[in-house]
Amino acid sequence: MTVTVPGVEAPIVAGTPLLGSMSDLLNDPLAAYLRARREQGDVVRFRAGPPGLRSDIYAVFSAEGAQQVLATQAAGFRKDNVFYEEVRQSVGNGLLTSQDGAYLRQRRLVQPLFTSRRVNGYARQVTDEAAALADAWSAAEGRSVDLVGEMHRFALRVVGRILFGEDMESALTVIERTLPPLQEYSLKRGFSPVRTPRSWPTPANRRAARLQEELFALCDGIVERRRGDEAAEDLVTLLVRAENAEDGSLDAAELREQVLIFLLAGHDTTATALAFALHLLARHPEQQRRVREEVDDVLGGTDGRAPTAADMEALPYLTMVLKEAMRLYPSAPVIGRRAVADTEIDGVRVPAGADLLVSPWVTHRHPDYWPDPDRFDPERFTPEAEASRPRYAWFPFGGGPRACIGQHLSLLESVLGLAVLIQAYEFEAADQDEVPLGAGITLLAKGPARCRISRRPASRSPRNLP
Incomplete structure (x- = not known):
C-alpha cells in the first residue's frame, strides 16, 4: 500500500537548460539560496546537473522547517549525502560525520571532555594566545591588518594548544599545509556530477593521498606520545584516557578521527566569528565604543587584568555583538541531510532519499524574524528580543541531538579573545567594501577584511587605583 504524504510539491529552481542550477x-x-527564498518560498527544490545526470536538492529556509529537520524529526534525516561522505574519506568518521551507534558511542565518550567546568579550564590558553597576538600587532600599529588571516591563525593556535599542548608549534605547520587543500579537494568532489574513485592515480587524488598520509601520521604520533602521560591535561591526552564501562575506549583510528574533526570544525568556525565581529565593530564606531566601555569596566582598562571564564556573564553587550556577527556571518552557512522516508517539512512534501539542506545563512536573514535583516544591530540579542523569536531563527551551532559539542568552547574563545584585543586596540575599517564570501564546509572569505589598528594609550581605571 502506498502512503501519501500530505503537503504541496516544492517549487523548482530550474536554472539553465544545460546545467540547471549547478552553475x-x-x-x-x-x-x-537568498534569491530562491525571496522568489519561491521557504522550501524549494534546486535541480542541478547536465541532462541525464540531474539531481534535486531540497532547501529549507524557515525557522520552523529547520527545527523539524534538526530537532523534532531529526531521526528521519541522516548524514548520508555526498558531501559528508567526502569529508569522511578525507578526515575520518569522527563526531561530525559518524552516525547511529558509532555516533552515540563517540558522543558518550567525548561529552565529559566538553563540560562547562572542563571548557572553562581552557580560558588561560585563550587569553595567553590573544595577549601574544596583541603584542605582535604592535609592529603593525597605524597600518591595516587582514582580520580574516589574523583570526584564522589565532584560532588555529588556540585549538592546537588545547589539543596538543607542547606539540603545538610543529603540529601547526603540518596542519596549515595539509588541512585546507584537503577541505578544498573534498568540496570539489562533492559538487562534481561524476566522481572518479579515489584509488585512481589522478594528480588530484595522488596529492590528496599524500596530504592525508602526512596529516594522519602527525595525529597518530601525537596520540601515541600521549599514552601513559599522567601529567598532561591537553585534549588529546584526555581523549586517550576517555573510557566507560558501556563503550570501552577509543582505538587509535578513532582517536585520530576525533582529533582531525576537532581541528576541522574547531578553528574555522571560531575564526569566522572573531574576524567578522571585529570587522563589524571596525565599521560601527558607536557599537565599538559601547563594547570598549563594558570591557574596561569589567577588566580595569588598558592597565587592567586579563579576562577569565567567570567574566563572560559580565560582558553581555560584547556577547550580543558576537551573536549578531554570527547571525550575519554564520560559520556553517549550510547544513546537509538526507531524508530517510517520505515526509513533510513546513507543509511541503519531501520524498525518501532526497538530499536536503537547511541554511543558517538564509534563515538568519529571513525578514519574518529579522526586520531590516542586513543591518548590524546587536540589540537583536537582548534577552527579551531572543525570547520573542522562534528557537531556530538563529542556529549557528546547528541544533537538536547533533548540535555542536564544542559550542561553549567556541563562545569562550570568542568572547575572551575579543575582550583582550578590544582592551588593547581601537579598530577602524580600512575600506567599506563587503568581504567576498563563498560556501564550502564552512563559510569562506574569498578576500581580506582589512582594518587599521591603533594601540590604546595606557590608562588607570578607577578600579585599579589604590
Missing part, C-alpha cells in the same frame, strides 16, 4: 550553486551558492 549558481558552484559560483555563488549564498546568493542563489
Whole structure:
C-alpha cells in the first residue's frame, strides 16, 4: 500500500537548460539560496546537473522547517549525502560525520571532555594566545591588518594548544599545509556530477593521498606520545584516557578521527566569528565604543587584568555583538541531510532519499524574524528580543541531538579573545567594501577584511587605583 504524504510539491529552481542550477550553486551558492527564498518560498527544490545526470536538492529556509529537520524529526534525516561522505574519506568518521551507534558511542565518550567546568579550564590558553597576538600587532600599529588571516591563525593556535599542548608549534605547520587543500579537494568532489574513485592515480587524488598520509601520521604520533602521560591535561591526552564501562575506549583510528574533526570544525568556525565581529565593530564606531566601555569596566582598562571564564556573564553587550556577527556571518552557512522516508517539512512534501539542506545563512536573514535583516544591530540579542523569536531563527551551532559539542568552547574563545584585543586596540575599517564570501564546509572569505589598528594609550581605571 502506498502512503501519501500530505503537503504541496516544492517549487523548482530550474536554472539553465544545460546545467540547471549547478552553475549558481558552484559560483555563488549564498546568493542563489537568498534569491530562491525571496522568489519561491521557504522550501524549494534546486535541480542541478547536465541532462541525464540531474539531481534535486531540497532547501529549507524557515525557522520552523529547520527545527523539524534538526530537532523534532531529526531521526528521519541522516548524514548520508555526498558531501559528508567526502569529508569522511578525507578526515575520518569522527563526531561530525559518524552516525547511529558509532555516533552515540563517540558522543558518550567525548561529552565529559566538553563540560562547562572542563571548557572553562581552557580560558588561560585563550587569553595567553590573544595577549601574544596583541603584542605582535604592535609592529603593525597605524597600518591595516587582514582580520580574516589574523583570526584564522589565532584560532588555529588556540585549538592546537588545547589539543596538543607542547606539540603545538610543529603540529601547526603540518596542519596549515595539509588541512585546507584537503577541505578544498573534498568540496570539489562533492559538487562534481561524476566522481572518479579515489584509488585512481589522478594528480588530484595522488596529492590528496599524500596530504592525508602526512596529516594522519602527525595525529597518530601525537596520540601515541600521549599514552601513559599522567601529567598532561591537553585534549588529546584526555581523549586517550576517555573510557566507560558501556563503550570501552577509543582505538587509535578513532582517536585520530576525533582529533582531525576537532581541528576541522574547531578553528574555522571560531575564526569566522572573531574576524567578522571585529570587522563589524571596525565599521560601527558607536557599537565599538559601547563594547570598549563594558570591557574596561569589567577588566580595569588598558592597565587592567586579563579576562577569565567567570567574566563572560559580565560582558553581555560584547556577547550580543558576537551573536549578531554570527547571525550575519554564520560559520556553517549550510547544513546537509538526507531524508530517510517520505515526509513533510513546513507543509511541503519531501520524498525518501532526497538530499536536503537547511541554511543558517538564509534563515538568519529571513525578514519574518529579522526586520531590516542586513543591518548590524546587536540589540537583536537582548534577552527579551531572543525570547520573542522562534528557537531556530538563529542556529549557528546547528541544533537538536547533533548540535555542536564544542559550542561553549567556541563562545569562550570568542568572547575572551575579543575582550583582550578590544582592551588593547581601537579598530577602524580600512575600506567599506563587503568581504567576498563563498560556501564550502564552512563559510569562506574569498578576500581580506582589512582594518587599521591603533594601540590604546595606557590608562588607570578607577578600579585599579589604590
